[in-house]
Amino acid sequence: MKLSKMHFAEELATEGNKVFFVNPPRKNESDKLCYAEQLADNRNITLIYTREWERRVFLREKLFPLYRILENRYIKAIKKITGEIDELWCFNPQFIVDISKFGASKTLLFMYDFYKGKHLMNTAKQSDAILSVAQNILDYFSAMDTPKLLLNHGLASVFIDAMNLHFNKKDDKIRIGYVGNLLRGSIDISSFEKIINDNPEIQFNIWGPAGLQDNNVSGADITTEKQNFIQFLSEQKNVVFRGVKTPDTLAKEIQEMDAFLFIYSSEKDMNGAANSHKLMEYLSTGKAVFSTFVSHFKDSDLLIMDKQGSKDFCEFFNREIKKLNQYNSPEELMKRMSFAKDNSYRKQIDRIEEFLESVD
DSSP, X not given: OOOHHHHHHHHHHHTTOOEEEEOOOBOOSOSSSXXXXXXXXXXXXXXXXXXXXXXXXXXXXXXXXXXXXXXXHHHHHHHHHHOSOSEEEESOXXXXXXXXXXXXXXXXXXXSSOOOOTTHHHHHHTOSEEEESOHHHHHTTTTSOSOEXXXXXXXXXXXXXXXXXXOOOSSOOOEEEEESOTTOTTBOHXXXXXXXXXXXXXXXXXXXXXXXXXXXXXXXXXXXXXXXXXXXXXXXXXXXXXXXXXXXXHHHHGGGOSEEEEOBOTTTSTTTTOOOHHHHHHHHTOOEXXXXXXGGGTTOSSXXXXXXXXXXXXXXXXXXXXXXXXXXXXXXHXXXXXXXXXXXXXXXXXXXXXXXXXXX
């Protein structure tokens, strides 16, 4: 599964930039604090692996002066690999707090997730700009003078290429797609289960990991609630697991769907369900997206979205799905596809560069 930071890295490298992608600390067999390898299919990307240090997080939270010593060791090891840095794009302020020590000509803090660590403001102050895909995250830094930019999520080129694909349906069955990690704590599980139970005539297609195997975005444990949820899905005749697919395969397969489902709980999601990368991929198909409330899209009509504070998304879905043909009219399809196409990663990088020039 590829996150926004991975797509940005690929796009920057495709343009000829030399990109160093630093992975967060993980347990590994290496005796080195950091080591690097080139990405096999893109020679302009170097992956840097950082070894987890026992009690690293404890030091950061409880003994910060000692954490500074460890942090300096990480920075020194990383810079030994990268050399001088033109631009530092930080997506994880929980790892390196003092990002100014990299000595980059330009430092950008990408707040795509709503971190609230005690040292976050110090990291933000060291940045030349703060960027996010959610206004509520930028509002958290409203007292700071640091320039801020609100972006939409980006769309990878493989999804733009797939816009030209067409599938002829062989039956009248409605197929609804869901893409994502089923272990994510943001999912409104009870509503998801009820919608599946209430609509046995609809086929629900699910892409993504349903466990820890082939899962690069989850920890080491599965809660009982998630185990029960996955077990429920596996027992339903109207649920089809499509598995973990590469972005180019996923982009083609989701074209077969009639609609998509976005079903996050604003109480459970760390970002308040304010936005999501998958929504841009859904919209790229042009098909209707039935969604719980997403504040980033509140002033648009791109999603078939339940009202804020609603307590019965199932009732909303069961009512609105009856209007599917209306929502999938040629005009609506084109509107969604045009919006998605205008937010390619290439265009997002152009917007970032234009923004940086304006604040120099």
